[in-house]
Amino acid sequence: MFPKKTIRDVDVQEKRVLVRVDFNVPLENGRVTDDQRIRAALPTLRYLLERGATLFLVSHLGRPKGKRVPELSLQPVTEVLEHLLGRPITFVPDCIGPEVETRAAQARPGDVFLLENVRFHPGETKNDPEFARQLARPAELFVNDAFGTAHRAHASTVGVAQFLPGVAGFLLEQEVAILTRALEAPEPPLVALLGGAKISDKIQLVENLARRAKALLIGGGMANTFLAARGVAMGDSLVETDALEEARRLLERFGEKLHLPQDLLVAQRLDANAETRLVSVEEGVPTGWKAVDIGPKTIEAFGQTLREAGTVIWNGPVGVFELEPFARGTFTLAWILADSGAQSIVGGGDTAAAVRLAGVADRMTHVSTGGGATLHLLAGKPLPAVEALQDREA
Numbered sequence: 001m002f003p004k005k006t007i008r009d010v011d012v013q014e015k016r017v018l019v020r021v022d023f024n025v026p027l028e029n030g031r032v033t034d035d036q037r038i039r040a041a042l043p044t045l046r047y048l049l050e051r052g053a054t055l056f057l058v059s060h061l062g063r064p065k066g067k068r069v070p071e072l073s074l075q076p077v078t079e080v081l082e083h084l085l086g087r088p089i090t091f092v093p094d095c096i097g098p099e100v101e102t103r104a105a106q107a108r109p110g111d112v113f114l115l116e117n118v119r120f121h122p123g124e125t126k127n128d129p130e131f132a133r134q135l136a137r138p139a140e141l142f143v144n145d146a147f148g149t150a151h152r153a154h155a156s157t158v159g160v161a162q163f164l165p166g167v168a169g170f171l172l173e174q175e176v177a178i179l180t181r182a183l184e185a186p187e188p189p190l191v192a193l194l195g196g197a198k199i200s201d202k203i204q205l206v207e208n209l210a211r212r213a214k215a216l217l218i219g220g221g222m223a224n225t226f227l228a229a230r231g232v233a234m235g236d237s238l239v240e241t242d243a244l245e246e247a248r249r250l251l252e253r254f255g256e257k258l259h260l261p262q263d264l265l266v267a268q269r270l271d272a273n274a275e276t277r278l279v280s281v282e283e284g285v286p287t288g289w290k291a292v293d294i295g296p297k298t299i300e301a302f303g304q305t306l307r308e309a310g311t312v313i314w315n316g317p318v319g320v321f322e323l324e325p326f327a328r329g330t331f332t333l334a335w336i337l338a339d340s341g342a343q344s345i346v347g348g349g350d351t352a353a354a355v356r357l358a359g360v361a362d363r364m365t366h367v368s369t370g371g372g373a374t375l376h377l378l379a380g381k382p383l384p385a386v387e388a389l390q391d392r393e394a
């Protein structure tokens with residue numbers, strides 16, 4: 001299920017390795033507030049270090065737009081990584097140039113250098129070949145383990161593979177293999193659970209999943225637009241009027257495969273103290289009210305389909321789960337999924353946060369570390385950073 005070479009397929013012994021990691025972690029007052037992305041890279045880093053490799057770790061953090069932004073320095077990651085790996089890490093205040101080269105010249109097996117935010121250079125997001133060549137300079141091998149940015153053709157994800165043999169790390173391999181298997185060879189029946197705010201950025205995702213799945217259970221803001229396309233009054237709910245035509249087309253094309261809510265929880269404001277009501281889709285959402293969650297009949301119906309599934313791919317919360325009174329649909333479906341025997345594949349930042357809040361993240365088969373990259377893959381689009389790596393047969 002993974003067509004590219006990985007670190008297992010090449011000689012890494014005492015090699016100088018440029019490792020693209022995804023250390024795009026949340027920071028508050030210069031401290032890392034969530035180290036999950038750093039932890040996710042550890043198996044690859046440990047494997048390389050056990051074989052005496054010298055590591056140059058490259059990552060982006062936030063969107064500095066090609067300029068040095070002190071608040072987006074990767075420096076705070078140094079301490080966290082030192083603690084997790086149990087060895088000293090040298091932070092290098094640039095990712096190319098003399099700072100890196102002097103250190104590379106003196107490096108010994110097992111040394112780890114964490115390079116400064118690669119997006120401080122405009123050449124990164126432009127995939128500038130000269131910048132990629134400079135990034136590649138200190139290394140003999142390129143290892144990509146940054147699944148979260150695999151949908152971006154940047155210098156540190158695609159460009160460097162022109163100058164160095166490129167292979168995948170364990171996280172990238174695992175993410176791609178699990179998501180691809182869920183799509184192409186799932187334990188049947190495959191059911192997709194979709195939500196989130198919008199449909200406009202998920203049309204290809206809906207199409208790809210609808211072609212493969214037995215049922216698509218649709219909730220959240222996404223369902224609002226589908227319901228509106230069916231002629232249901234949606235009051236002040238979030239509805240994407242520009243996507244109504246597309247929603248109609250999807251409903252015609254995939255018809256009974258698309259399961260929409262039968263009832264909705266509505267509120268007058270997006271506020272935990274707001275008054276709420278339950279409405280059926282026949283009566284619709286009154287003016288001045290908005291849909292904030294799926295209702296109990298819908299939870300029951302969706303839950304039943306999840307219990308009968310062999311594989312469930314879940315992307316997007318079915319309500320405004322960040323506010324406790326509107327989280328029941330999302331949490332209850334998370335609990336049902338955790339108790340079901342189905343392979344459960346959770347993708348996307350918000351959905352991962354929701355299953356964590358529901359307390360069942362560790363009972364899912366796989367919680368993807370990617371947001372955009374996960375959507376991209378589930379929509380059936382190739383990932384440029386994976387394409388750029390060496391083929392297994394080659």
Ligand code: AMP
Pocket residue numbers: 195196197198219220221222224238291292293315316317318319320321322348350
């Ligand atoms: P996305 O990034 O498209 O997956 O959207 C995730 C966001 O969708 C979350 O922050 C939810 O609060 C939001 N969301 C879910 N259901 C609704 C809804 N009915 N109305 C407005 N926002 C929603």
